[in-house]
Amino acid sequence: MKNVKMKAAPISPISSFPTFPTFLTFSYFHIIIMALHKRSEILSRVNNDTGFGSNAGSYGGRFVNRDGTFNMRKEGVSFFTRFSIYHTMLTLPRWKFAGVILCFYFGINLFFAGLYLLVGMHQLEGWIAATPWQKFEEAYFFSTETFTTVGYGRVNPIHGGANLVASIESMLGFLSFAVATGLIYGRFAKPKSYLVFSENALVSPFEENTALMFRFASYKDNHILTNVEIKVTLAMLVEENGKTNYRFYDLALERSRVDNLPMNWTVVHAITDESPLAGMSEEAFKTADVELYVLIRGFDDVYSNYVLQRTSYTYHEIKFNRKFVPMYRDDAEGNTTILELHKLNEFKTI
Numbered sequence: 001m002k003n004v005k006m007k008a009a010p011i012s013p014i015s016s017f018p019t020f021p022t023f024l025t026f027s028y029f030h031i032i033i034m035a036l037h038k039r040s041e042i043l044s045r046v047n048n049d050t051g052f053g054s055n056a057g058s059y060g061g062r063f064v065n066r067d068g069t070f071n072m073r074k075e076g077v078s079f080f081t082r083f084s085i086y087h088t089m090l091t092l093p094r095w096k097f098a099g100v101i102l103c104f105y106f107g108i109n110l111f112f113a114g115l116y117l118l119v120g121m122h123q124l125e126g127w128i129a130a131t132p133w134q135k136f137e138e139a140y141f142f143s144t145e146t147f148t149t150v151g152y153g154r155v156n157p158i159h160g161g162a163n164l165v166a167s168i169e170s171m172l173g174f175l176s177f178a179v180a181t182g183l184i185y186g187r188f189a190k191p192k193s194y195l196v197f198s199e200n201a202l203v204s205p206f207e208e209n210t211a212l213m214f215r216f217a218s219y220k221d222n223h224i225l226t227n228v229e230i231k232v233t234l235a236m237l238v239e240e241n242g243k244t245n246y247r248f249y250d251l252a253l254e255r256s257r258v259d260n261l262p263m264n265w266t267v268v269h270a271i272t273d274e275s276p277l278a279g280m281s282e283e284a285f286k287t288a289d290v291e292l293y294v295l296i297r298g299f300d301d302v303y304s305n306y307v308l309q310r311t312s313y314t315y316h317e318i319k320f321n322r323k324f325v326p327m328y329r330d331d332a333e334g335n336t337t338i339l340e341l342h343k344l345n346e347f348k349t350i
Contacts, residue, residue, distance in 0.1 A: 047233055047248040050293070063235060064293050066197075068310035089183050090190060097187070101180060108172070109147055113140040115165045123162035126155040147173040191300050193309035194220040199345045201292060201313040202322040203271070203282075210271045211254075214313060215324060216296075217264035219341055225261045225298030225307070232269065233295075234276055236288040249276045251292075261298065263339055264327055285315040292318075322347045 052063055065071050074082055089097060116139040121127060124142065129135040142155045146169050157163045201214035218225060234249040252275075254268040271277045280288070292313040300307050327343035330336065 045250050047250045050233055050235075050248045052235070052246065052248065062291055062312055062314050064291075064310055064312035066311055086183075090186050097183075104176070105147075108176070109140055109143045112143040112147065112165065112169045116143065116162060119159075119161035119165060123157060123159035124155050125158045143169065146170055147176075149173055189303075191303040191305045191307045193225070193296065193298065193300075193307040194218055194223050195296065195309045196341070196344060197294075197311050198324070199317070200322075200347070201318045202324060202347055203318065203320045204323045205350065206268060206270055212251075212269045212271060212277060212292075212318070213266055213324070214292075214294075215264050215266040215327075215344065217327075217339065217341060217344060218261055223300075223302065225300060226259060227257070228259075228261045228265070228296065228298035229257045230265075230267060230297075231256070231295045232267065233293040235291045235293060236276065238288070246289075247276075251275075263337070264344065266324060267294075282318075282320045285318060288315075290315040290318065319347070321350045323350050 062071050089100070092100065113136060116124065117136065121129075121135055121139065124138070127135070127138040127142075129138045138155060145151050145155075146166050149170060157166050195216050196219045197216040198214050201212060203210055203212055205211075206213070230253065232251045232253060234251050235246055236249075237244050238247045251269045254270060258265060269275070269277075277290075280290075294311045294313070296309045298307060299305075325343060325346045325348055327340045327346070329338050329340065331338055
C-alpha cells in the first residue's frame, strides 16, 4: 500500500478566537468590571477583626483616645498584678518621667536621713551642726553623698549602725542609677512616629460627591517616614433584627500608601453609594455614634525600624461643609517648600 499523507485542515485563528483588538477590548472591560466589583466589596467590607466587641451596651465613650491609647480600664485583679513599672516609665510623658526621678531621689534621701537620725548622730564623725534642723541637714546631705557615691569626706560613719545604713544606701544608690540609666536609654532608643493629626475630620466636597477627610504630618526636622501605610476603620451603631450593635467597616481610601512623608497627608474617603456613610447627615453621625479608628505604620530610617501611631475621631470631632486650607507654600526666593504646621487644623466653611 502506498503511504498516503494526510494534510491536517488548517485552523483559522480568526474563526476560533476573537481578533486581537476585540480580545483586548473584551479583556479591558472585564478588568474594569472586576475592579469595580472589587472596589464595591472594599467600600462596604465589614471588619470583624478590630478587637472590639459589637455589644452597644458594653462601651462607654470612644474606643480609642486621641493620643492613640485605648479608652478602657481593667478590673478584677489587684493593682500590683496589673501594674508594670517598666512599661509605665517608658510611656510616661517627659515631665512626669523627670518628676518621678526627682521625687524618688529626694524621697530616698529623706528616708535614709531619717535612719541616720534614728541610729544617732553620735555614730557619724565630722558633723558640726548645733541645732536640730542643722543636724537634719547634715544627715540629709551625708545621705546624698553616700547615695551618689560622691563621698566628700568631712562626715563619715564610725559605728556599726551608721556603717550598716551607709552600706545599704550605697548599694541601692548604684543599683538605682543603673535602672535610671536603662530607662533613659530605653526612652531615647524607643522608635517614635512623631506625627501630629488635625483636631477635626471634615466632610467636604470631593470630585462629584463628598468625602470624609483628615490630615496629619510629621513635625520633627529631618524625620521622614518611608513606606507609610494607613488603615481607617469606621465604627457605627446599626440596627439588626431589632437590636442595636456596633459594626466595623474598613473604609476605602483615595490613597492608602505613600512612599515618603516629607509633607502633610490628607487622607480621603470618598462617600459614594457604596460607602457605609452614604446619605448620612450630621445628625445621623451622632445617632450612629460614628467613630473613626486610624492606624498608621511607617518605616523610620533613623531607628531602622517600623513605627506605629493610632488616633481616632468621634462624631463630634467631624465637621460638615468644611474644607482644609493649604498648609504649605514656597519661600520668598521660590527655592524651598515651607510646611506651615500651625495651619494643620485650619479649615474654612463652604
